[in-house]
Amino acid sequence: MSKMSWLGGMVTGSLLTAAGLALAGQMGQGPLNPNRLFSETLAQISQYYVDPVDEDRLADTALKGLVSSLDDYSKYLEGDDIRELQEMADGHYSGLGLEVDFDAQKHLIVTSPIKDSPAAKAGIKAGDRVLAINGQDVEGKSLKALAHELRGAPQDKVKLLVSRNSHQLRFAIAPADVQVDSVTSYPLDHHRLWLRISQFQYSTPLEVSQAIKSARPQSVIIDMRGNPGGVFPAAVDVADLFLSKGTIVSTHGRASYANQSFEAKPGDPFETLPLLVLLDKDSASAAEILAGALKDNGRAKVLGVQSFGKGSVQSLIPLGDGERALKITTAKYLTPSGVSIQGKGITPDIKAGTILADAKARSLLKSHYPLTRKAETMVEGNWADDALLWEATSYLDNNHLK
Template sequence: MSTPRFPKPLRGTVLGISVGLVLGVSISFAVTVYAAKGQDKIPLEQIQTFSQVFAVVKSNYVDPASDKKLMDGAINGMVSALDPHSAYLSPKEFKEMQVLTNGKFGGLGIEVTGDHGVLKVVAPIDGTPAAKVGIKSGDLIVKIDGKVLQGIGLQKTVDMMRGKPGTQVTLTILRPPQPLPLHFTLTRAIIKVQSVRATMLAPGYGYIRISQFQENTGSATRKAVEHLEQEANGHLNGLILDLRNNPGGVLGAGVETADTFLNKGLIVYTKGRTPDSDMRFSAHGPDYLHGAPMIVLINGGSASAAEIVTGALKDDHRALVMGQRSFGKGSVQTVMPLSNGGALKLTTALYYTPAGCSIQSQGIVPNIAVQPANARQRALNADLLNESELHGVLKAPDECSKATPQYTIALPVSATAATQSTQEDEAMAASAVLKPDLAKDYPLHEALAILEGKAVPVQEAKGQTVDTVIPLPKVVGQ
């Protein structure tokens, strides 16, 4: 990872796309072999119980079971009981994970995580087979090619969806509140994602969409800002950074992207049990936007590296954050090779924003909430689109968990019913083309109005809507 400005190498870190596993996206990770230093006392009584259970199962189970099957199952159970992102990788699975990092396979372009025996979609990625057929953040995948996923591990379900480019796979999906399952047939493809797109929304006002964080996303973002400034005759009046449905990616790319808009200050830090788990990443500047106001758009599909960027720009008072609470994936996974050729993917630290707020299971709370007018739809969004709903999720309670938006904008009455159900799809489709459609993308339309200093309809405590000019952060020292 070519990030020489950072104070420590990104050892063993799988970030962002490791909210679960991304099908068809190239990711980067390093591996570090950890010696067993300062081991705690071996729990002999528990080991004796394990040995008894092993012997009873081997002797009495209805079908003969090999020692390898029993031991692999025991290891899997031990690690998977920790949290949704820790996992034991068999030698075969570890090798396949390394293939995954090279991106040389057919995939779907979808970020998933395991939850109660089904796959939960964190986000589809712009321009991929998953996005093209209409897979949505929050969808629950219950069958793959007609096979029920209950009891099948995350890695195996991912293997079922990967395959030769050009071949097809059918996903059966539950999408509350729809009562009947949906069936999508996707054609696998080599996923090549353009992570950064930029355009002018109005004279002097730029728009940058980042669909995921790849190795070159930081430098591509800087070039995008420079290009927009040229189009604006050398000065941008404001910028919208769209991170909706961005599932994350490479940590260094997220840090570089945040640094693009900061002169100084902390970007993110990690805390774990070992000294190697503690890292700090700070901005070095310059701010390529020269202090022009910013708005960051997020939603429940914004995860991990996207949350790191959002948290830094919010806490450093560089940008207003607008949308819905983000996914809340704020844990670091370290891949530790084992002597048998397999590996442990183990959660070793948590991410914290500059203000000391844990991202894990909390997510980033926007300054300006954009909510569906329908209360039932709001409840569904809150239930489906966050890390905290996952079984066995790590909790990191802190004072920041009580944070609430300063302002709330509800979708207008005209954006109910059919429009409301397709609002997010339209926003993502608009952001995938050169110029988004402001008439269809209501959050983007209102974000531009705020940048331009126009009044927007803000809900007050009693439900009344008042046209309000929302103040923008002022960057000191520009």
């Protein structure tokens, strides 16, 4: 009889018995040494696994699993991941300048070409369906992988096959530096400004300030629906534009630097400007910091639905040669009232749908408060179907916040 036998895919027999005896001899001999255990595991896999393995890749994979097990926001990052994170914070990157997503049928759809980007100049339009990138079908690939392919090297052209109105079109577009603005604003009428913050990056406070100074409105609707967050200090600085005193946010963690209270400075330019904040279920993190600061300090009302509820702060910690890093949760934050919104979110002062309960009411409001031509023809969305925007307009008028 063979000294080794197979049972349900498991090797049994003298080899396993020897390994088992060796392991049994080591058990209970002292506390676990994680560093030694990790090194031994890599060494054993490298020596005995049926196929050769790349030890660096194996270690990276193991560390990704280790860090991601902490929470949903902690990550072990490698070169491209670190650069993408920095590009998001800076607001610019080298690429085509396309915002893409999967539709309900898992087709890759262009949601928007970024203004003045290579893609926009080449004629790519919102709604175009991307069929292939550089001759390779997009089907079955992840959104992250496809987004990476749409960036390309600066010296090479990215070839796209797209479908538009049942016609196939081909494009060859050279990547270039793309500036992504985090703030979009339009005057709704002669005294109200709609100001959308799509994410928080280092330039956001300046963008907000410039938009308001340029429009000189009598009231502002700060729209953060769908805003996933971004750079923590940017949210603090935007809040400080509208607050002359009081706590903006406090953070609490194990490291000494993670325990801080951020206070508003006096003399800010917009500290008396009437505000209304719009939130939805996808408003998270830095967006919730700004909303919580304005709400708890009595500076603005919040209109919409319960926000996402991400009440933690992540720090980027470089590792080794700088080609790897940890993005780990180092603190939890509290709103000025001392409340943690982790898993709870910001509760709106005014629930969506309570101001204008039916289409007839919205129709009457639209006829009474016509939008400016610029707002009516904007590319960003269809104002006529944006019920929450009309509720915001109605609230500002009824409360004399023009």
